[in-house]
Amino acid sequence: MTPITLITGASRGIGAATARLCAVQGHRVAINYTRDAGAADEVARQVQALGAEAMTIQADVSQEADVLRMFEAVDARWGRLTGLVNNAGIVDVKARVDEMSFERLQRMFAINVHGSFLCAREAVRRMSTQHGGVGGAIVNVSSVAARAGGSNQYVDYAASKGAIDTFTIGLSKEVAAEGIRVNAVRPGITDTEIHASGGQPERAWALASQIPMQRPGHPDEIAQAVVWLLSGAASYTTGALLDVGGGR
Ligand code: NAP
Numbered sequence: 490m491t492p493i494t495l496i497t498g499a500s501r502g503i504g505a506a507t508a509r510l511c512a513v514q515g516h517r518v519a520i521n522y523t524r525d526a527g528a529a530d531e532v533a534r535q536v537q538a539l540g541a542e543a544m545t546i547q548a549d550v551s552q553e554a555d556v557l558r559m560f561e562a563v564d565a566r567w568g569r570l571t572g573l574v575n576n577a578g579i580v581d582v583k584a585r586v587d588e589m590s591f592e593r594l595q596r597m598f599a600i601n602v603h604g605s606f607l608c609a610r611e612a613v614r615r616m617s618t619q620h621g622g623v624g625g626a627i628v629n630v631s632s633v634a635a636r637a638g639g640s641n642q643y644v645d646y647a648a649s650k651g652a653i654d655t656f657t658i659g660l661s662k663e664v665a666a667e668g669i670r671v672n673a674v675r676p677g678i679t680d681t682e683i684h685a686s687g688g689q690p691e692r693a694w695a696l697a698s699q700i701p702m703q704r705p706g707h708p709d710e711i712a713q714a715v716v717w718l719l720s721g722a723a724s725y726t727t728g729a730l731l732d733v734g735g736g737r
Pocket residue numbers: 497498499500501502503504521522523524525526548549550551575576577578579600604630631632633675676677678679680681682683684686
């Protein structure tokens with residue numbers, strides 16, 4: 490059976506690297522994005538060049554109607570999905586907690602936490618043997634920040650990833666007997682555009698000396714862990730929080 494995998498936030502960075510590696514492993518790959526259709530189309534072309542089928546879907550994971558439409562698009566094209574990577578996530582500009590607006594907190598938790606819950610809910614409805622599915626695997630992209638705390642930088646982001654860790658553990662137990670494995674990868678500082686979106690484009694390399702391995706991770710190195718957790722090679726792994734952070 491050909492795996493059918495939806496990756497949120499796959500137009501660049503870790504999501505795009507995961508899409509390409511899924512293609513190498515023979516998955517059909519659904520590439521979600523919010524704004525940059527051109528970048529998502531380019532990732533789809535790369536997936537196809539690797540011999541796999543691809544589709545792109547514009548959807549904001551924090552909007553329930555968008556999430557429902559996204560899963561229906563995958564259903565219509567390929568049928569029930571077997572893999573979900575909850576990768577879409579945001580940071581915000583550097584701030585202390587006593588400087589954070591309510592709007593900032595709402596956006597952070599809506600995308601990073603509610604979005605992952607909504608997508609996982611829709612995936613379970615399709616994968617669970619209780620719902621007539623054949624099982625599957627969900628990988629949540631958390632962060633080393635969940636245990637570091639993000640002090641003086643973005644405690645809101647770190648706390649949103651803490652929620653993802655707890656969500657991973659809880660959901661994994663809920664659906665373990667229904668053919669679904671749920672795990673998280675916790676990347677350390679990885680060289681992607683997320684740092685520029687938080688106003689610190691040089692952040693990944695600027696912090697290299699604080700990383701035991703003295704360098705940021707490459708998105709492909711995070712994707713390796715995600716794709717392993719999706720695969721049958723991880724058949725007895727569920728509820729795991731896998732740090733991929735160069736020792737950080
Ligand atoms: P990135 O380069 O900023 O890419 C983010 C992706 O998410 C883009 O494809 C973006 O699409 C999409 N996205 C943003 N908001 C979305 C929304 N509301 N709905 C759907 N898609 C949305 O980020 P990245 O560094 O690859 O990060 C990927 C994941 O890894 C995130 O969850 C992040 O928290 C986590 N992580 C990253 C690092 C790091 O150092 N890079 C470390 C730890 C954890 P558009 O461009 O089309 O908007």
